[in-house]
Amino acid sequence: SDVMKDYTFMQVIGQGSFGKVHKVQDKKTGAIYACKEIDYSMMKEKEKELLVHEVNTMKDLSHENIVRYVNRYLDKQTGKLYMVMEYCDNGDLARYIKRHKNERRYISEDKIWSVIYQLLSVMDYCHNRAKSGQKVIHRDMKPGNVFLTKDGSLKVGDFGLCRLLDNDDFAKTNVGTPLYMSPEILAKQSYTEKADIWSLGCVFYELTALVPPYVATNLDSLKLKVKVGTRASLPAQYSQELKRLIDSMLALTPSARPDSSVLLRNQKVSEMQDRLTPQVEQINQVPLRESLEDWNERLNKKEMELQVRQDKLQRVQTEIKKREGRTYYM
Structure with missing residues (x-):
């Protein structure tokens, strides 16, 4: 069916290399959604495969902190694909960090632990979604892919680069956003879900320091900085526990990085889980x-x-x- 028949297109809320993101309204229910309009007519075969993959992955993922997939429409005449998804009405984590940086004020540690729990919960779900014997690696975790909602919860989106890995499989494609890329991906080596742990460590670091751990003007300089491992220490007001957690995630060797299930058992993370998990959910379990x-x-x-x-x-x-x-x- 035609996306234009079902939805009213309200405004463009984002722009990317292959299309736009619209804010749309369901004509029947009045509900607001985000609709990704992707022009696949100009795409290479590999890019089309990635796109099909994103749609299929989004359809399969169901977690309260992952942007919910609603529907898709294919318009073969114009070569466009429309993906209708949950609308997050409060911007993204990149904007949130930028606002604090501009106002010269740090993000409270309590808020940071809340973000840590929610994002680790998503990673744990993706990495251990092994019912099908496969785990999902996001491969592009960065503040711009974490969306905020009015109720204060976070939603991870943009699974365009994510990849399904058979257990013990090593992926070998060099993708992602350089500033948050793990050393093994920067070095074009094979990698596992521990690459996501590194990227998340970079996001958590940035929540405290308001800048990524390694910043460089070109890729070679970035590779060198990451390899040497020199980064500014976190601002003094944050606890040792938070610093230890972030340091462990930014270990150069993938095997030295704890996996998501270990990180979720951290005392502070567990405490935050107890605070954020609604009673109803606990009953349902x-x-x-x-x-x-x-x-x-x-x-x-x-x-x-x-x-x-x-x-x-x-x-x-x-x-x-x-x-x-x-x-x-x-």
Whole structure:
């Protein structure tokens, strides 16, 4: 069916080398979405493959911190593909960092731990989505691919470069954004999902320092800086725990970088998970019968605690009245 029949195109909210991103409105429901308009007529065969891959990957991914895929439309006459996705109404992390840099104020550590938990949760889902025996490597994690929503949550988008890896497979294509590229990709060596861990480490570093860990004017200079590993230390107000986490992710050797499941077990990350995970979700994770029993047990416990407090209160009140010389019974 025709995308123009189903959606009203409101405004262009982004522009890329192969097309635009529109803000659109569903004509039936009035819901707002983002629609990627991609001109594939000028693409080389390899680029078309990447595009088909992005669509198929987005369709398969389902996580609260990943931009939700809605629908796709193919217009063979004009050579355009339209991808309708969830609309994130609060810009991206790159803009958020830039705003803090311009205003010369650091991002609070609490906020940074919140971002860390949400992005690690996405990476863990992608890297360990091994039901099909395959893991998804994003390969282009950067602040510009992390979108903000009004409720404060984050959504990872742009899986255009991501690649499905069979377990223990090594990918060998040199893609991604240079400033966030892992040393093994910069060196054109084979790599695994640990390349994403490096890129995320760069994003977390930038949230603290407001600049990426390694900045250079050309690729050779960047490669050298990364290889030597000299980067400015993080601003003094951030905790040692945060610094240790980021340093571990920016280990030069991929095997020395912890994987997402290890990073999620970090005490601070776990604490943030407890704060951000809604009660409802926690209930949904246990079988209903078990959760009802748990709730009953919890309620009974609370009732007993309240009874004990009430008894204590009555005893105290009686004691006070006795001392005042008037025996008083409730």
